[in-house]
Amino acid sequence: MSLLLSLPQLRGPILSQLRSTTSIFTRKMSSTEHFKQSPHKLLVIPGPIEVSDEVLFANAHPSMSHVSPDFIPIFGDCIRMMRTVVDTAEGQPFLIAGSGTLGWDQIASNLVEPGENALVLHSGYFGDSFADCLETYGANVDQVKAKIGAAVSQEAIEDALKKKKYKLLTFTHVDTSTAVLSNAKAIVETVRRVSPDTLVALDGVCSVASEEIHMDQWDLDIIITASQKGLGTPPGLSILVASKRAMQVFNSRKSRPTSYYASWKKWLPIMQAYESGKPSYFATPPVNLIYAFHASLSAITKAAPSLAERYELHREASRKIKAAAKELGLKQLPLDPDFAATGMTALWYPDGLGAGDILPRLAKRGIVAAGGLHVDVKDKYFRIGHMGITAVEKSRGDVDSVIKALKETLAEATAEK
Amino acid sequence: MSLLLSLPQLRGPILSQLRSTTSIFTRKMSSTEHFKQSPHKLLVIPGPIEVSDEVLFANAHPSMSHVSPDFIPIFGDCIRMMRTVVDTAEGQPFLIAGSGTLGWDQIASNLVEPGENALVLHSGYFGDSFADCLETYGANVDQVKAKIGAAVSQEAIEDALKKKKYKLLTFTHVDTSTAVLSNAKAIVETVRRVSPDTLVALDGVCSVASEEIHMDQWDLDIIITASQKGLGTPPGLSILVASKRAMQVFNSRKSRPTSYYASWKKWLPIMQAYESGKPSYFATPPVNLIYAFHASLSAITKAAPSLAERYELHREASRKIKAAAKELGLKQLPLDPDFAATGMTALWYPDGLGAGDILPRLAKRGIVAAGGLHVDVKDKYFRIGHMGITAVEKSRGDVDSVIKALKETLAEATAEK
Numbered sequence: 150m151s152l153l154l155s156l157p158q159l160r161g162p163i164l165s166q167l168r169s170t171t172s173i174f175t176r177k178m179s180s181t182e183h184f185k186q187s188p189h190k191l192l193v194i195p196g197p198i199e200v201s202d203e204v205l206f207a208n209a210h211p212s213m214s215h216v217s218p219d220f221i222p223i224f225g226d227c228i229r230m231m232r233t234v235v236d237t238a239e240g241q242p243f244l245i246a247g248s249g250t251l252g253w254d255q256i257a258s259n260l261v262e263p264g265e266n267a268l269v270l271h272s273g274y275f276g277d278s279f280a281d282c283l284e285t286y287g288a289n290v291d292q293v294k295a296k297i298g299a300a301v302s303q304e305a306i307e308d309a310l311k312k313k314k315y316k317l318l319t320f321t322h323v324d325t326s327t328a329v330l331s332n333a334k335a336i337v338e339t340v341r342r343v344s345p346d347t348l349v350a351l352d353g354v355c356s357v358a359s360e361e362i363h364m365d366q367w368d369l370d371i372i373i374t375a376s377q378k379g380l381g382t383p384p385g386l387s388i389l390v391a392s393k394r395a396m397q398v399f400n401s402r403k404s405r406p407t408s409y410y411a412s413w414k415k416w417l418p419i420m421q422a423y424e425s426g427k428p429s430y431f432a433t434p435p436v437n438l439i440y441a442f443h444a445s446l447s448a449i450t451k452a453a454p455s456l457a458e459r460y461e462l463h464r465e466a467s468r469k470i471k472a473a474a475k476e477l478g479l480k481q482l483p484l485d486p487d488f489a490a491t492g493m494t495a496l497w498y499p500d501g502l503g504a505g506d507i508l509p510r511l512a513k514r515g516i517v518a519a520g521g522l523h524v525d526v527k528d529k530y531f532r533i534g535h536m537g538i539t540a541v542e543k544s545r546g547d548v549d550s551v552i553k554a555l556k557e558t559l560a561e562a563t564a565e566k
Numbered sequence: 567m568s569l570l571l572s573l574p575q576l577r578g579p580i581l582s583q584l585r586s587t588t589s590i591f592t593r594k595m596s597s598t599e600h601f602k603q604s605p606h607k608l609l610v611i612p613g614p615i616e617v618s619d620e621v622l623f624a625n626a627h628p629s630m631s632h633v634s635p636d637f638i639p640i641f642g643d644c645i646r647m648m649r650t651v652v653d654t655a656e657g658q659p660f661l662i663a664g665s666g667t668l669g670w671d672q673i674a675s676n677l678v679e680p681g682e683n684a685l686v687l688h689s690g691y692f693g694d695s696f697a698d699c700l701e702t703y704g705a706n707v708d709q710v711k712a713k714i715g716a717a718v719s720q721e722a723i724e725d726a727l728k729k730k731k732y733k734l735l736t737f738t739h740v741d742t743s744t745a746v747l748s749n750a751k752a753i754v755e756t757v758r759r760v761s762p763d764t765l766v767a768l769d770g771v772c773s774v775a776s777e778e779i780h781m782d783q784w785d786l787d788i789i790i791t792a793s794q795k796g797l798g799t800p801p802g803l804s805i806l807v808a809s810k811r812a813m814q815v816f817n818s819r820k821s822r823p824t825s826y827y828a829s830w831k832k833w834l835p836i837m838q839a840y841e842s843g844k845p846s847y848f849a850t851p852p853v854n855l856i857y858a859f860h861a862s863l864s865a866i867t868k869a870a871p872s873l874a875e876r877y878e879l880h881r882e883a884s885r886k887i888k889a890a891a892k893e894l895g896l897k898q899l900p901l902d903p904d905f906a907a908t909g910m911t912a913l914w915y916p917d918g919l920g921a922g923d924i925l926p927r928l929a930k931r932g933i934v935a936a937g938g939l940h941v942d943v944k945d946k947y948f949r950i951g952h953m954g955i956t957a958v959e960k961s962r963g964d965v966d967s968v969i970k971a972l973k974e975t976l977a978e979a980t981a982e983k
Contacts, residue, residue: 189628197630209623210603211606212614212616212622214611217934245665246665251664253826253827254825282827285822285826377850383852383854384851408825409667410667430939431667433613433614433665434801436614436800437625437801438852519631
């Protein structure tokens with residue numbers, strides 16, 4: 150008799166005995182390998198992204214003390230693994246409960262003193278906000294703006310740096326609003342040639358772990374990011390890595406940091422303590438999220454595929470989606486294909502079609518994509534994210550699902566128009 | 567034949583068929599009722615506290631867009647349920663990714679303008695830190711300090727308010743470092759009588775949902791808290807509720823808020839949008855944690871026992887633990903039993919015994935308690951938390967487990983000394 154097939158027919162005492170056996174499976178469920186997240190639509194917005202069962206299970210870790218001997222090395226490992234992700238030997242990571250935006254406050258309140266000059270390279274929505282943040286803490290901010298779909302040119306950066314002495318230059322590595330990728334390596338080269346002391350901050354919220362980054366080799370001073378994009382973890386963690394140069398600038402500041410919660414005076418001893426295996430307290434870390442982050446960072450930095458292979462898999466997914474979009478007649482927002490993001494794609498709606506024609510039809514097919522975000526053209530384009538497990542774990546078939554749904558959606562929308 | 571009893575003997579094809587049936591349970595596991603967190607020591611520090619299976623399962627919710635039509639009402643519900651928890655009709659809640667500490671930044675940067683006066687009532691560790699935060703954003707801060715184990719007297723508050731005009735008065739409802747409970751109702755009465763316009767902020771990180779609070783009735787202006795204590799959710803959410811008076815003061819400020827990430831200018835439209843069922847973006851909310859928070863708030867505000875009954879259950883648990891401690895000859899830090907917290911207990915070590923004698927022995931018995939925190943007496947006392955499900959769900963037997971372990975620990979420690 151097939152036990153499996155007969156199950157629906159079981160009744161009475163046998164069924165209740167079988168139910169008793171579920172306790173065996175219930176206990177098993179407490180191990181990672183058996184936890185399966187609930188069925189849901191495929192989340193391919195440019196963050197939050199799909200999160201693996203392992204990472205979600207870690208997010209459901211039993212509640213733990215933030216100073217527990219079991220938790221301390223987990224936090225310490227996360228600090229160490231973040232160095233691996235951004236390829237730095239001695240950069241100082243900061244992991245703080247908050248959204249990615251808190252990274253801007255960290256930069257603005259720890260590295261710039263009131264009255265100092267900052268230069269913001271603007272390649273979309275996030276340039277204006279970063280400038281607003283810097284001004285809140287007293288910086289004098291200039292922006293160099295690129296037109297929609299473009300990154301700021303090296304010539305424009307050089308011109309700006311020659312006109313005024315800047316303490317800090319910031320740029321958005323991938324602007325989530327436009328999918329424009331800035332050339333991080335070239336930007337630092339320009340800065341070091343023209344204004345060597347200027348600190349260079351990369352906003353990598355939508356790039357870390359999906360776009361190649363070599364912090365030391367490229368001589369970057371600050372990288373900020375968040376947990377919910379390439380790093381494959383639920384949102385709620387502000388992540389920053391500061392170079393030795395940045396920490397020296399911080400240590401020699403004359404005024405106190407202008408934020409309390411984002412102050413490195415408070416957080417540096419905490420990061421150093423946890424990394425050296427000791428507890429310390431300033432504010433309670435998001436313990437469960439750190440367990441989840443640990444699970445994701447372990448997959449990214451300590452398992453197969455390697456980090457280098459992961460970048461290649463992201464490029465492959467990106468090529469596939471961009472090629473399929475092109476075939477469907479969809480044009481990308483980024484003007485130069487060499488400076489389109491690897492982890493996401495931004496596409497203009499075809500003539501005569503809008504958000505209402507595309508996004509609900511994708512959703513009907515189980516695909517959650519995102520509308521536009523750049524204020525000037527918000528209703529004219531949509532965005533697809535392909536970071537993390539969606540790009541890396543080919544067996545999931547996410548990229549193919551997206552392409553299939555996109556094809557069907559366009560056909561249906563065009564036919565019904 | 568008993569299927570249950572025969573299970574361990576199953577071999578070969580029958581076992582593999584039975585294994586196939588686990589897929590049924592695996593799918594079932596995706597519903598809350600079947601998720602069981604891993605076995606672990608009982609966490610009875612004064613936060614983070616034990617978190618229920620339901621809440622942890624919600625924390626493992628599949629990744630969702632922060633602007634998803636499914637997520638928006640979840641966030642909106644959390645805002646509404648927070649009003650119920652602190653008993654206010656029209657207070658404005660703010661739910662922001664961050665530690666409880668971020669609530670101080672919210673108060674200091676939104677309600678005080680540089681150069682204005684703030685009065686901090688100091689009943690332990692957290693008074694000094696709150697003062698430090700206020701000063702960071704430019705407030706002139708005075709503190710009224712109580713001796714260890716005491717709250718500031720109404721006379722001392724009245725004296726201070728008569729000497730100088732204060733924009734803001736803050737107090738720690740339960741100082742987690744000492745377990746001293748301040749009399750919130752009496753404090754507001756004194757302020758309204760002596761200096762009616764002064765805003766009164768209650769730091770309820772260690773009190774909301776475990777100590778009775780009636781925001782409107784007591785005329786409180788600001789309550790700050792965090793997710794990981796009485797609210798029974800993993801850490802990572804800064805929660806604040808502001809009165810109409812506080813919002814009027816905010817709306818009439820002359821200078822811009824002095825924090826970017828904590829700015830209500832940014833967050834107020836977001837909270838209003840989510841509550842009215844519309845998406846809006848400033849910084850990505852901690853989506854999974856909001857699902858978890860929703861599960862916990864639903865249990866607290868919409869299920870049995872009622873909120874009033876929950877307070878009574880907290881009082882009962884507290885009485886039991888404090889009575890057992892007394893019987894064991896342990897003395898509480900709070901000098902006045904009427905002003906000892908309900909959600910936690912702070913106990914001096916008996917003569918001749920210290921942290922090394924007590925905490926590891928409790929841990930050996932599966933109980934995680936906390937050491938001291940108040941700098942002056944850090945090594946002389948320990949702390950036990952009894953908030954949330956540990957106090958409310960009697961069937962768990964947590965309070966009895968704590969008392970039993972404490973008895974055995976003291977007996978063993980005394981015998982081996």
